[in-house]
Amino acid sequence: MTAGTEAPLAGRTALVSGGGSGLGRAVTRALLSDGARVVITGRDERRLRETAAALGPAVTYRVCDVSRPSEVAALARSLADEEISVLVNNAGIAGPVAPLTEISAEDWDEVFGVNVRGVFLMCRAFLPPMTGRGTGDVINIASVSGKRPLLRRTPYCASKMAVIGLTTTLAGEVGPLGVTVNSLSPGPVSGPRMERNFRLEAERTGGSSAEAEAAFVARSALGRMVTEEEVGAAVRAMLRMPGLCGADIDLSAGMVAR
Known part of the structure; x- marks a missing residue:
């Protein structure tokens, strides 16, 4: 990171999961504004294609379901010639809105498959080149819902708490190897x-x-x-803080205060 320069991410390539819409698109725009090239992934090829076309030639896309090991492995192979030095694990689903006793095991597993397993698989695939080079940044998009009650949303809340736990432990594993790992916990967007x-x-x-x-x-x-643009700005700010590692940052407009 080179804080204070005109384009602190110039020459770097970022990979943003769930980048075809919503928060992922806002994060992608923010990274582009700091000079990065961005690869976006997601399950909806039409959205990915439209986003890449709208944001310009510095954005490319790959179709990938991050909950599936075979698709993440194929994604890593397809990007073997890219030096991915920023990984933003943004892909996530909201899941059901219902009391826990009315939630099916299938719905529970789907939420954890995308929101937690997806982070695990993407980190497992893209961390080795970063640690091999001795530099890189991972930002996992969690949620303040992982840290406070949100009634009838147990799968989502539990999955986001899991992402925070994954982040803090992984930071301890790869921080000594030169890679920062942090999470951003937006409030309602x-x-x-x-x-x-x-x-x-x-x-x-x-x-x-x-x-x-x-x-x-x-x-x-x-x-x-908070707004999508504010989430993108927060990701930019975190990447400009070279001492940040193992942190979870709240961005909730004061919904959560600690």
Whole structure:
């Protein structure tokens, strides 16, 4: 990292999972603004293709389901000639909104497959070249939901707590080899996913989506949710902090204060 330069990521290539939309697209834009080349991955080829076309020639894409070992291995082989020095594990799914007793084992396993196993598989595939070179940065996108109650969302909350635990332990393993590993825990991010949650909450309570949203953001010090652009900016900031390793950063507009 070369903090304070015009393009601190110039000459570096980043790999962003779940990069075709939402937070992944915002993170990709932020990395591009700091001079990186970016490879985005995801399961939806159409979204990946559209994002790459919209963001320009410094973005390429590969289709990959990060929960599948064979697809992650194929991804690593396809990028063998790329020097991936920044890995952002962003791919994740929200999972069911229901009491634990009504959640199927299949739904539970799907959430952990993407949100936790995917981080494990991507780190396992792309860390060896970084540790071999003695440099690299990994940022895992977790969530404040891994650190506070969020009723009827046990698979998601448990998976994000697992990501934080993976991050802190992995940092101790590869930090001595020159690679930083950190996690970013956004609070609720305004966009389609939260709109879905407010709609489901309104159906459960008999109120409106607007009322569900107002009650939710009232718990935030800033009285709002964070934005996708703010998450991208936080990733940029973390990569400009060379002493940051094994940390989990809250970005919640004051929803969580520790």
